[in-house]
Amino acid sequence: MGSINTSLHYLFTIFILLIVFVTGCSTSAKRPILSPVLSGVGLAEIHDPIQFPHFSDDYDKDSLMHSIDNSIEYFNRIKDYPDIFQSIGFSREKQIETLSLFREGFLRSQNAQDLNKFVIENFRIFQAIGKRYEGEVHFTGYGTPIYDGSLTPTDVFRYPLYKRPADFKKPYFVRRVIEESNMLKGNEICYLKSKLDAYLIHVQGSGQLRLPSGEKIYVGYDADSGHEYTSIGRLLVLDGKIPEEELTLSNLLSFFEQHPEELDNYLKRNDRFIFFNKVDYAIPRGSIGVPVTSMRSIATDKTVFPPGGLAFAVIEAKRSKRSSWFQKSGQGERSFFALDQDTGSAIKTPARADVYFGIGDAAMNQAGSLNTYGRLYYLLKR
Numbered sequence: 001m002g003s004i005n006t007s008l009h010y011l012f013t014i015f016i017l018l019i020v021f022v023t024g025c026s027t028s029a030k031r032p033i034l035s036p037v038l039s040g041v042g043l044a045e046i047h048d049p050i051q052f053p054h055f056s057d058d059y060d061k062d063s064l065m066h067s068i069d070n071s072i073e074y075f076n077r078i079k080d081y082p083d084i085f086q087s088i089g090f091s092r093e094k095q096i097e098t099l100s101l102f103r104e105g106f107l108r109s110q111n112a113q114d115l116n117k118f119v120i121e122n123f124r125i126f127q128a129i130g131k132r133y134e135g136e137v138h139f140t141g142y143g144t145p146i147y148d149g150s151l152t153p154t155d156v157f158r159y160p161l162y163k164r165p166a167d168f169k170k171p172y173f174v175r176r177v178i179e180e181s182n183m184l185k186g187n188e189i190c191y192l193k194s195k196l197d198a199y200l201i202h203v204q205g206s207g208q209l210r211l212p213s214g215e216k217i218y219v220g221y222d223a224d225s226g227h228e229y230t231s232i233g234r235l236l237v238l239d240g241k242i243p244e245e246e247l248t249l250s251n252l253l254s255f256f257e258q259h260p261e262e263l264d265n266y267l268k269r270n271d272r273f274i275f276f277n278k279v280d281y282a283i284p285r286g287s288i289g290v291p292v293t294s295m296r297s298i299a300t301d302k303t304v305f306p307p308g309g310l311a312f313a314v315i316e317a318k319r320s321k322r323s324s325w326f327q328k329s330g331q332g333e334r335s336f337f338a339l340d341q342d343t344g345s346a347i348k349t350p351a352r353a354d355v356y357f358g359i360g361d362a363a364m365n366q367a368g369s370l371n372t373y374g375r376l377y378y379l380l381k382r
Helices: 002-027 061-077 092-108 112-122 175-180 195-204 232-238 249-258 260-267 324-329 361-369
Strands: 043-046 123-128 137-144 146-150 159-162 188-192 206-210 216-224 274-279 297-299 310-316 333-342 352-359 371-381
Touching (some): 112 123, 137 361, 159 274, 188 274, 232 260
Antiparallel strands (some): 137 371, 159 188, 310 371
């Protein structure tokens, strides 16, 4: 009798496990795995150390210290911080404490093990809920281009960047109307050789121009027309012109070099138009008003992530095989600490982040090749 009961119990257990396995497999893709700490916030607090990433860093200390100082300057300058983040502990004062403690511990750590131990013992860990609450974040890169330009129109330099017009209010006119009319005449700041060069400065939000005299001028974001941003790269993918896994800046440029007749059509499908102003600094300022730092500043949606906060990014190589950034490192993933100091027209929702790569052609090439996925975390002092 005992052996029969044991056998029945064994069979029943197997039956239950099969049911759990089958039903679990059919629903796991739909089941949220991260719960936001507050509705409208893109963060879930992680309590189980098994779910923590290994906190390590791929870059030099000086750039991180510089970026931390910039965020501390921001927190010291502002008087108000968004209520939604204060309500979950990310107050202005707590952010300063977080950055100050982290700076001390980072400099004191002798190796990756020390750093990981220090972070886990001293900070609360929040993860970006990402896409479908599964923690997956789409990472891309941006930078500051340097182009030849002129302060006056010539046969070579024909494509202007504009300052904000006197009649500006949101929403303003869409790109197609602006470019097919003469409404912005008199608001030109400078001129570029290529319509695509001018457009890419719209996308990056800032740029440097080399004048024929050898002098450089700097332009920065001032305002946008208030319409939705549409990525021309995404349109090329949707139209079957470039495979999604091959969408990089260099491939986009190559496509329009080979098909210049298609450029106007694609540019005008993005309704958003950017207005600029001349600035006296070479390094662009992020949305919180501080200089961005190469590989230490990220751009996110500031309605779901805390402005100026200390973040940790883990970016996977497996879905970005063509990225020169990964090829150079030879690693399967790259991880680094960064400060959330900027935002962007296309950087919306808790499932997007943009990494700032720096100034010039090399930075732009690496930024343009980053198109992959990973995880994003935020730290807050216990």
